[in-house]
Amino acid sequence: MKAVLAIIRRDMTLAVRQGGGAGTAIGFFLIVVSLLPLGIGPDLNLLTRIAPGALWVALLLAVLLSAERIFQPDYEDGSLEVLLASPVPLEIVALAKALAHWLTTGLPLTLALPFLGILLNIDIADIGPIMLAALLGTPALSLIAAFGTALTMGVRRGGLLVSLLVLPLYVPALIFGVVLSSGAMRSGPGYAPPALILAAITLGAVVLAPIGAAAAIRAHMK
């Protein structure tokens, strides 16, 4: 347990110190979101309608932007071999690294959402569901990103390849995240169905992504 906490703490410290951490992700998110109204012109109703989708796509890209730092630096500087020599199973190492990534990317982005939502003229009543959707969905994004970067570890400048591999896997989280965020559920079935499905996606990713990431790393070490 002490070793797992050490991995999480180290990854978070490095993320904060070396950039690519919370600040960069939020900055990227802010720029994409503030470019959008400039791009579509002064139609407030249109903006409100597409805001949840736009926020989610920006969220996916912001998470993906920093995904490479999950495994790539450790692979390049030999730290991965030290991690393999630790008593911690590789699956738990992958889970800890994904968690550290979420704490420095997904969580700050979620907290920034209300302010960015205002930029997109989102109804105040929709802010709560949007934050809930991000809180439930972003852990899955970090976990799937960890799996994708583990697969492309040996590829230099593999960022584009990671996007190709990972973005299709983001589709379920995107769909239910937008459904929960869009306020379409306020009347009718309520917020529970999409929220539960998002939670299920994240729980599934908690189980499967570390196993996949560990298998990818082991295959790479052959």
Place this chain on the structure above:
Amino acid sequence: MKLSARDIGCVRGERRIFAGVSFALASGEGLLLTGANGTGKTSLLRMMAGFLEVAGGTIELTGGSPDLTIAQQAHFVGHLDAVKPGLSVAENIEFWSRLLGATRGIDETLSHFGLSGHADVPAGLLSAGQKRRLALSRLVLVPRPLWLLDEPAVSLDKQSQKRLAAVMSAHLAQGGMVVAATHSALGLRLAHELRLGARKARP
């Protein structure tokens, strides 16, 4: 405790690097790997740690903990120092200490390779030799029976080479095992030597 390899081979890409290599190493013994560039010294060390697939044959560590992999009972110090430039020297050691379960203190470990005065320096500012000393500090930080060292003395100054030799002899005297691949003199005699590439490798 005993490390033994029977008839192992190494294939990288489509090329056979070596074949039919066997050795046995008992507690308190060292093995020196020598051979020209590209004869598979690093590959053999990585195979011992389980970081590379063995092409035929087996590598076994007997007498250790059956639940642990060889890597979990060994220190592998390779060409890459595994030093995080964004952390200070002491933070790097502290991380390894928590990750690997150290028994020795951080200050004591730093003094072994003369890094005591550099505890708060960001590791990114260290010279190549200092980074190597930091990487080698893992050896004294956490006791592990098997040391797998790939060119451990590279970029070390004379004094640090002597310290490394002293640390290695102390480890062997306590019943540890050392496998070191090197071109330069280590400053101590190891019980066995394996010359790779002595025969011409067949395609």
